[in-house]
Amino acid sequence: MPDLTLNMTLRAYDHLTPLFLGDVPTPGIKLNLDHRAPLTSAFPEGLAAAEVSFNRYVLAAAKGDDSLIGLPAFILRGFRHRNYIVRRDSPLETLADLRGRTIGTNSWSDTGTMWARAAMRDAGVQVSDVDWVIGDLDEATPLKPPTALDVDPPRGSRVLRSGETLMGKLRDGSIDAVTTAFMPEPVFQPDGEFRRLVRNYREVEQEFHRRTGVYPGFHIVAVRRDFAEAHPAAVITLYNALRASWDLWWSKAKKFAEGSPWAMEEVETMIRDFPGDTPPFGTEAVAHQRMLAMICHEQFAQGLIARAARPEDLFGAFERLGTRIAA
Incomplete structure (x- = not known):
């Protein structure tokens, strides 16, 4: 019997390189990846299947839209005090x-800008x-086109x-x-006309993490519900392949750490300070549970949603797929 074809869009992050290279087995499925x-x-x-905005996925869940089944694969993460x-x-x-200031943004509904506002609120500014x-951010970065899951900015x-x-x-x-997702080039110029507001952002973000236990997630992987219900084993295979890709990359990172002069120190920081977020999969870790609770709370507190989603519901459908396969 031929393998089931699974078409997927996914950015080519470093930790997914083994998956793109075909070094991770996907038994029973032929995985077609589009990174463009x-x-x-x-x-x-x-x-x-596709990489999707975590904020928009949770907003959809809060509104009762269950057309997608999210996988607890937090493939893009970061802090936003620096942004x-x-x-x-x-x-x-x-x-x-x-x-009391005037702040510009080129997207209201992006996960990153939601977390940036969460950081601001944590500092006491509503x-x-x-x-x-x-x-538009600048001439090269226009305002992001709206999606069906976007929400309006404040009146x-x-x-x-x-x-x-x-x-x-x-x-x-x-x-x-x-505040925006990606810093324009002048911010990286030592004597450029712009700078980051929070100059010591690493210290500030470390303090936020120590106090809250939250390492924000930006993007996850989701699958169409009709596909998942017809092919539950394929969804579990995909999730396992994402985890296996991360494991291979992590093993390599610990051996070589060649990306920058102090990349090894960053690896050791993850091991020491982010054990609950390493690897970035699943909902069992307390760290991930705190992150899920915070994104649901922030959506409500920021006025993005009238009724907050329940953290335990976000990946319930995926977990039921696993139970179904095990049975």
Whole structure:
């Protein structure tokens, strides 16, 4: 009997290299990976699995949309205290300094910007304490197109006109800070005109992690429910392959750590300080349970949803697939 074809879109992250190279077995399925397709919450016909926005997936779950089954595979993670930009001559130095200020963003519904607002709220600044401006980041990074799972920014938010950009408004002083997923190149220039708001972001993020136990997740993998219900074993095989890919990469990282001069120290930091998040799979670890609870709480607290999703429901359908296969 020929293998079942499983079409999937997935970014080519380092820890997924073994999967892309074919070094991970996927018994019973022929895995077709597309790493060039843009991230989407809409699954076109023929697409069985995809990397998706975790924030949008949880929003859908909170609204009762069960068309996708999420896998507890947290394939993209990070802290967002570092993702606020100010002018180099700005007097602002901390997230607490943002109260009463004007902040720009080029996406309201992205998981990263949700976590950035969570970091701000953790510093004592509520979403309503800020004037929000929505628009293109710069000439090369337009405002992200809306999806069916997007939510509206707060009432009173201003949308930039065509030809205006957030970085331009930051440059001329019309706004005080910008938060976005990826830092524009001037932020990386030692004497560039822009800098990160939180200069000592590693220390601040470490303190947040020590206090909350949360290492934020941005993207997960999800499968179409109709595909999962027709082929539950294929879904479990996919999940196991993602885990196996991470394991192979992690073994290599511990041997070589060649990505940067102190990459080995980063490996040891993960082992020492993030044991519950290593590997980034499953819901059994207390660290992951805290992260799930926080994203559900933050969506409600930030006004993204009228009724918060329940953390235990987010991956319940996937767990039931595993039980079904085991039986």
